[in-house]
Amino acid sequence: MAQETSLLLLKPDCVAQGLNGEVLKRLEAEGFRVRGIKMIQLTDELLKDHYSHIADKPFFPEVANFMKSKPVIAVALGGENVISHVRDLLGPTDSKAAPKGTIRGDFGSDKMTNVVHASDSPEAAAVELKRFFKDGEIFNY
Template sequence: MSTETTLILFKPDAVTQGLVGTVLARYEKEGFKVRGLKVMALSDEILADHYSHIADKPFFPSVRGFMQESPVVALALEGENVISRVRDLLGPTDSKEAAAGTIRGDFGDKGEDSKMRNICHASDGPEAAEAELKRFFNEGEII
């Protein structure tokens, strides 16, 4: 087991439904430590960078629009194997496929936006976590 730090983004659906504290409590119950936390509005530039793998797709404007509906909460979370464990806690990207008891299964959209309105983004590997933490946190903001 190894200690890692990962990025979690509480998406606008989590923020507007008042679920940030509820979901954060699940992470803390697992023993993960908060190392950075901030509320931020996402610019077109940061979204184009973060979603560079889909920025040329016809559905990207709707993703950008959703991510700019409200501020998001960026979280740097540390723990043993936190990257894979957080992804297990979240459940699959598509909330309709997520089991009850997972974050997306309990709180994610079950309609046609179930892949986008799924409460949180989480880094999918160590390299992604490193890049994403640098994208959303400035030097000195992760303690």
């Protein structure tokens, strides 16, 4: 089993609905540990970098406007196989297809308002964590 750290973004819909504690409670109940956490307001520059794979798509402005609509909470979450396990706990990206009992199935609305972004691979996590956390902001304990 691999010890990993994943980036999670508690998205504007999560923040607006006051679900931050519930989401973190579910993740911590699985044995994962918060290694870093902060609330931030996303900028166009950061969003273009984070969503570079869709930045040229016609729907990107809608995604960017949603992600800037409220602050997000960036979380560095650590644990054994955290990346794949968290994605299972979240359910599919499209909340309408996510089963009840998953985070997106219980709290999400659709593909965009789906409560949480989570890294999809160790490689992506390494890049994303550096994008959202400075040196010294992620802790081992």
